[in-house]
Amino acid sequence: xxxxxxxxxxxASQHMIGAIRAQEGHSVSSVLxxxxxxxxxxxxxxxxxxxxxxxxxxxxxxxxAVYISTTNEKHHAQAMAAIAAGKHVLCEKPLAMTVAEAVxxxxxxxxxxxxxxxxxxxxxxxxxxxxxxLIADGRIGTVQAVRVAHAVYLPPNLQGxxxxxxxxGGGVIPxxxxxxxxxxxxxxxxxxxxxxxxxxxxxxxxxxEDSVMSVWQMPSGVTVQTHEGFTIRHAGTSFEIHxxxxxxxxxxxxxxxxxxxxxxxxxxxxxxxxxxxxxLYARAVGLxxxxxxxxxxxxxxxxxxVKSLAVAAAVKKAATTGQKISVDxxxx
Ligand code: NDP
Numbered sequence: 001x002x003x004x005x006x007x008x009x010x011x012a013s014q015h016m017i018g019a020i021r022a023q024e025g026h027s028v029s030s031v032l033x034x035x036x037x038x039x040x041x042x043x044x045x046x047x048x049x050x051x052x053x054x055x056x057x058x059x060x061x062x063x064x065a066v067y068i069s070t071t072n073e074k075h076h077a078q079a080m081a082a083i084a085a086g087k088h089v090l091c092e093k094p095l096a097m098t099v100a101e102a103v104x105x106x107x108x109x110x111x112x113x114x115x116x117x118x119x120x121x122x123x124x125x126x127x128x129x130x131x132x133x134l135i136a137d138g139r140i141g142t143v144q145a146v147r148v149a150h151a152v153y154l155p156p157n158l159q160g161x162x163x164x165x166x167x168x169g170g171g172v173i174p175x176x177x178x179x180x181x182x183x184x185x186x187x188x189x190x191x192x193x194x195x196x197x198x199x200x201x202x203x204x205x206x207x208x209e210d211s212v213m214s215v216w217q218m219p220s221g222v223t224v225q226t227h228e229g230f231t232i233r234h235a236g237t238s239f240e241i242h243x244x245x246x247x248x249x250x251x252x253x254x255x256x257x258x259x260x261x262x263x264x265x266x267x268x269x270x271x272x273x274x275x276x277x278x279x280l281y282a283r284a285v286g287l288x289x290x291x292x293x294x295x296x297x298x299x300x301x302x303x304x305x306v307k308s309l310a311v312a313a314a315v316k317k318a319a320t321t322g323q324k325i326s327v328d329x330x331x332x
Contacts, residue, residue, distance in 0.1 A: 001026045001289055004063040004087070006055065006078050007070035008033040008042040010158065011092065015256060016067055016119075017046050019281035023289055032058050059085040065292060068092055069119075071161050072169025076101040079116075083108045088115040088292045090285070093182075094174045094312060095305040099330040102309050106302035106332065117288045117298030118305030120182040124283040126276030127253040127260045131241065132187055134248055134273065139264060141245030143188060143222050148180045149238040150254040151211065151229030154204060163230065164206040171208035173199065173316045174309075176228040179254070181311035182304060184216070184224050187241060192216040192224065192311050194326050199319035204230050214315045248273075256280065306332050 003020050005012050008031055020026050030050040033039030039051035052058035055078060059066075065088040068078050076096040082089050089109060095102035095118060109116035122128055135143065154162065161168040162175055185191055197214035204210045211229040218224065229235075237254035240247065246266035253260035258280060262273040288298045310329045318325040 001065060001292065002029045002063045003027065004029055004058055004061065004066045005031040005048070006058070006066050006068045006082070007031075007074075008038055009069040012067065012069050013042070013046060015281045016069065016285070017048075019279060019285045020067070022279065022282045023285055026285075026289065029063050030058055030061060055081055059087060064088060065090065065115075065288075067119075071165075072174060073097050073167060076105060079105045080108055083112050083114055083116070086112060086114060088288075090117045090119055090288050090298070091302075091305065092119050093178045093305060094169060094309045095302070096309065097169055099306060099310045099313055099328065102302075102306045103330040103332055106306055109302060115288065115292045115298065116302035117284070117291065118182075118300040118302060118308070119281075119284060120179060120300035120304060120308065121256060121280040121284060122179055122183045122254065123186040124280040124287075124299050125253065126258055126278055127250055127262055128183060128186065128239075130262060130273060130275035131239070131248055131250055134264060135187060135241065135243075139246055139266070140241060140243030140248055143220075143241055143243045145222060145242045146184060146188070146224040147238070147240040147242075148184065148224065148226040148254070149235060150176055150180050151227045151232040151235050152237065153233040154210075154230035159204060163204045163208060163210060166208050171205065171316075172210055172228045172230050173212055173312050173319070175230075177212065177214070177226070177312040177315050178308040180226050180228060181308040182300060183239065183254075184226075185304070185307060188218060188220070188222060190218050190220055191307055191329065192314075192327050193219050194324050195311065195314045195318050196324045197315045197318040199316075202231050209319065212315060212319060214318065216311070303332050306330060
């Protein structure tokens with residue numbers, strides 16, 4: 001399968017180029033950058049045969065799929081162009097700036113008959129796959145509540161558009177709440193119904209929020225509490241699910257690496273739970289490629305991307321209005 005990278009990004013260089021090349025028979029044919037010098041330098045640095053500044057020219061090449069990892073405001077138009085050109089699309093989160101745009105992308109892909117995936121990596125982690133199994137096996141009984149701690153210190157090399165450019169989709173809500181929404185949906189197999197939230201712009205954020213706490217009401221009655229941030233240096237991350245028979249406390253698992261610890265606590269005591277340490281992004285690319293070949297579906301589909309964005313949009317609205325907001329999934 002031949003891939004075109006849309007965006008000369010950090011995530012592609014740190015994770016996705018390697019994840020694509022880890023698949024047998026997959027190669028990266030080209031990269032698109034808005035700056036010809038940056039594009040050429042990126043292509044040279046990553047051994048990519050061609051660099052483009054024109055998307056139509058890139059899409060007219062001999063490629064099967066695109067991976068979109070530009071800043072968030074560009075995803076919609078670039079995905080629509082790739083879909084129109086008949087390419088499969090693996091798109092970064094958040095899929096778009098609005099739920100309506102994301103829905104249009106997913107519908108266009110379905111109409112064109114191409115595969116569309118969202119690059120939510122966490123549901124590919126061995127830790128989260130194991131947590132999902134523990135819940136499904138009834139090890140904690142009926143789920144009562146979830147707590148997600150995903151407030152980190154944004155690495156200095158990423159302190160660009162994320163902290164000062166709302167027009168590019170900056171802010172911790174589009175950046176991290178979408179991942180937490182996807183992970184909660186993956187574990188609970190239901191979609192948040194209502195949210196309340198408080199955001200702040202504490203130190204890094206200029207014109208965007210750099211911290212948010214929110215509470216989500218699930219249709220089953222389960223309550224979810226989340227904390228996302230760019231400014232917290234030493235908290236670590238965690239994902240806790242509490243049920244009538246036990247609790248799963250997973251630490252260090254809201255991350256790009258296959259790391260962390262899971263503890264299952266029940267009446268019988270505490271049990272350390274082991275899990276696979278496979279590469280999260282390679283698994284996502286593998287499942288996406290299988291889906292392109294007609295087998296199964298991407299680990300996170302386009303609809304999963306619409307829904308995570310819808311939750312983030314509701315959290316933003318709740319934080320700015322002070323109201324409890326019903327999540328609007330845009331009809332999907
Ligand atoms: P980057 O800031 O690294 O890249 C985004 C864009 O910024 C690039 O497309 C590039 O534009 C431009 N750019 C990159 N480097 C420079 C530079 N030195 N000077 C000027 N412009 C530059 O973003 P990320 O890789 O962090 O994020 C890209 C997308 O991926 C976002 O949508 C983000 O939400 C998502 N993401 C997803 C993750 C996941 O785990 N699923 C993790 C991290 C990010 P051009 O292409 O025009 O050259």
